[in-house]
Amino acid sequence: MELGPYIILGLLEGLVTAAVLSLMAVGLSLVFGVMRVVNVAHGEFFMVGAVLAWWIAGSIEGNPALGFVAAMLLAPPLTAGLAVIADQLILKRIGYDPERTIVATIGLLYVIQQLTLMTFGPDARPVEAPFNNRLSIPLLEWTNDGLALYWPWGLGTTSYKIAVILAALTLLVAIWLLMTRTRYGLIMRATQLDRETALAFAIPVNRVYASVFGLGAGLAALGGVLIVPIQQAHYLMGHDPLLLSFIVVIIGGLGSLPGTIVAALLIGLSDGIISIFFSPTLAKIIATLAVAFFLVFRPQGFFGKRAL
Amino acid sequence: MRKPTNNVSIKRNHQVDMGQVQNMTKQSSRRKAIKTLAATTALVATASSLPLFGRYSQAEASEPIKIGFQVHRTGIGAAYGRWYDRATKAAVKKINDEGGINGRKVEIIAEDDGTDPKRGAEVVEKMATQHGCDIAFGTLFSHVVIGSAPRAGELKIPYFVVSEGHHVASGMLNRYTLQPGITDVKSQVQAMAPFVSSSLGKKVTMIYPDFAFGHDHRDYFSAAIEAQGGQVVAKIAIPPTESSFTKYFPKIPRNTDVIYHVMVGPAVLTFVKEMGEFFGNSRPEIFGFIDSLEAVDLASPGLEFLEGTYFWEGNPRYAQANQSVYDKDYRTAVGVDANGASLSDSKDVSTYAHMFGCWETLHIVKAGMEASGYSGPKDRAKLIEAVEAMTLMPHSHAHPQGAKEFNGRTHQVFGHQYITKVTNSKLVLAHTTSISDTYYPDEVDYTKQPF
Known part of the structure; x- marks a missing residue:
């Protein structure tokens, strides 16, 4: 394969990774920003979203698109509900203490993972994409007759992958609007800025916390639903995205939404291109190395503010 | 100065202990003798009134043969594990229905290894020491076999793998590890x-x-x-x-x-x-x-x-035009339809190309135990020697995948391979290789290793 098609394929694969990653990392970043909770169980909400998508899509007969749309609509709220219950039962009881929440969410990770193993089983299960046509990508080249189109071997993507990128983009815009243009967003930002003052202004901080934890989990679940027609639902699928989300959130700056999205793009695209030119393992090594450098030289990330 | 004193006290304690032990042995052997006497009297009395009892008393009184089944229930090998389990249960049911091994029932003690080499070695150890299994059996993933086989060798428990890996015949493992049910x-x-x-x-x-x-x-x-x-x-x-x-x-x-x-x-x-x-x-x-x-x-x-x-x-998933009666019966016994899926759920597709290895291996264990007159863990070496002595295994109900030839020196079996072509989303047999196509020169002679 020549260089040009190589890069385009790498970018496309990278964009799909970045799309799903940004949804997940935004969820993680929101939860940390507002609640100061490092949610180690975040990857499991991603997995629960995918598993629920398999279950919902499988229980609806007829056109696979119908089942998938139902999964898109139902799986994230269900996962969010699960997260709200976890928040009320566990995180609230330990007073959102930073150290104890880390241990508690590690516990939650294993509880969710093992419950999925016990019910859903150890197999990977596919969900059919609502549409999935291969799109060959033509490139331009100079021939004796001037510019001409040609279709390089192996260069292509699928309509579904393009749709995933567009869907993630739409959702991110929606989140941004929610945060900046709505009353709910205002309350969230107020809680994030100063919990005590927000309480003094009669903001129901506990309810805000529960809803933010649910929202974060719902975003991870959406990522899971979007990815499941490309990959498959599996009880261990939450591990790698969790690691990458942490990388993204650290590089982007904990609690900073624009930083998170920029970092997701950076990590996703570099993963795509490095994987294709060198090896996927090297891409992971470089991403982890980048985190180490950020932690040493710019611990607040791209756009994060240095803690006082 | 201190050392000798210590030694003396240890010796003294030792003497005391020995005395106690001797007393206990005396007591227990006396008790045992009385018990045995009573039991024999009872047995003779019953046997004389029930003429058939004597014939079965040996089998009835014997413990079942315990086969430790190292199964990939979770981890990357889970799909294989599920079907290895079904093939194993079906084979054990068949063997027990036909009278067991040497008149003893076979019992499977299954334990998940998570498709993880470290856990695999622990499972083998548990089978040998805790469950008191006669043999360990059933591992598929090569890294788990490589991780577990050394422990099996140390514990001197025969380890029958169904793995396809070349590590058995390469000489990398030990005399206790055998692969008689599937080619490498x-x-x-x-x-x-x-x-x-x-x-x-x-x-x-x-x-x-x-x-x-x-x-x-x-x-x-x-x-x-x-x-x-x-x-x-x-x-x-x-x-x-x-x-x-x-x-x-x-x-x-x-x-x-x-x-x-x-x-x-x-x-x-x-x-x-x-x-x-x-x-x-x-x-x-x-x-x-x-x-x-x-x-x-x-x-x-x-x-x-x-x-x-x-x-x-390894074994054609879809029932072929030339399907043998052995494959047909094996398919039914394991619960697989003509498309290679579960009889109860057509979406649950089997690992048909590999799982026959469990069925065949268990039949080889049976043949080996019967040939060696296996009665318990003390006969483990005799069992391995009996399996090493095997050569041709004809296409039969015990070997539904096809005829095979076992090489006792390398502990590896050789057999037919199948090439199928995807035709209308089914796999149709295009070519069957001969057993001799799979031969290669020996790389090890395990029979020369001591037990």
Whole structure:
């Protein structure tokens, strides 16, 4: 394969990774920003979203698109509900203490993972994409007759992958609007800025916390639903995205939404291109190395503010 | 100054202990003698009134033969584990219905190893020391076998693997590890190379999982295709836990005639689907090991591009036109329909190309135990010698996959291989190799190792 098609394929694969990653990392970043909770169980909400998508899509007969749309609509709220219950039962009881929440969410990770193993089983299960046509990508080249189109071997993507990128983009815009243009967003930002003052202004901080934890989990679940027609639902699928989300959130700056999205793009695209030119393992090594450098030289990330 | 004092006190204690022990032995042996006397009297009294009792008393009174089954219930081998379990249960039911082994029932003690080598060694240890198993059996994934076999050797428990890995015959393991129920990768790929080079093409790109099993494919197929005048133009290793694959495919050189793929792990369907999406309608010839689609429905959306491609199968998943009565009965016993799926759920596709190994291995264990007059763990060495003495195994109910030939020196079996072609989303038999196609020179003589 020549260089040009190589890069385009790498970018496309990278964009799909970045799309799903940004949804997940935004969820993680929101939860940390507002609640100061490092949610180690975040990857499991991603997995629960995918598993629920398999279950919902499988229980609806007829056109696979119908089942998938139902999964898109139902799986994230269900996962969010699960997260709200976890928040009320566990995180609230330990007073959102930073150290104890880390241990508690590690516990939650294993509880969710093992419950999925016990019910859903150890197999990977596919969900059919609502549409999935291969799109060959033509490139331009100079021939004796001037510019001409040609279709390089192996260069292509699928309509579904393009749709995933567009869907993630739409959702991110929606989140941004929610945060900046709505009353709910205002309350969230107020809680994030100063919990005590927000309480003094009669903001129901506990309810805000529960809803933010649910929202974060719902975003991870959406990522899971979007990815499941490309990959498959599996009880261990939450591990790698969790690691990458942490990388993204650290590089982007904990609690900073624009930083998170920029970092997701950076990590996703570099993963795509490095994987294709060198090896996927090297891409992971470089991403982890980048985190180490950020932690040493710019611990607040791209756009994060240095803690006082 | 201190040392001698200590020694003295130890000795004194020791003497006291010995005295107690002797007393206890005396007591217990006296009690035992009285008990035995009473029991014998009772037995003689009953036996005289029930003439048939004596014939079965040995079997009734005996403990069952315990077979420790190391099963991949979770982890990357879970789909195989589920079906290895079903094939094993079916074989044990058949053996028990036919009277067990040496008149004793067979009991399976299954334990999950998580498809993890470290856990595998612990499971083997648990079977030998805690459960008191007669043998350990059933491991598939090569890294788990390699991790567990040394422990089996140390504990001197016969370890019957169903793994395909070449590590048994390579001499890497020990006298306690045997693979009599399934051929190894070296045999398989060597038998495939002539077909690939003569029917599909000479320039091959290999895609394989990045662990022992995949490395066996890489090394032995490269050598075998070169012997046929072919050439491996690229070797693409993929970690078995990978979940997205498109990024690996641009490494396939443009001049590839044939893609040779073998993949394992939970994401195999994604792997094959993304390969199809990469090639579009300009694919090269494709030859795969069915491992890439074990437990996956061939009619899954996205697999249409496989039409007309070829697969190696250890045992044909779809009932073929020339199906033997042995395959038919075996299929029914395990609960598999003519399409290779579960009788109770047509979406639950079996690992048909591999799981026969469990069935056949258990029949070999039975034959070995009966030939050696196996009565308990003290006869473990005799059992291994009896299996080492085996040679030809005819196509039969005990060997439904086909006839085999066992090599006692290398602890490895040799047998027929099947090449099937995807035709209307089913696998139709295109070629069956002979047993001799799988032969290679011995690399070890385990019979020379002491027990």
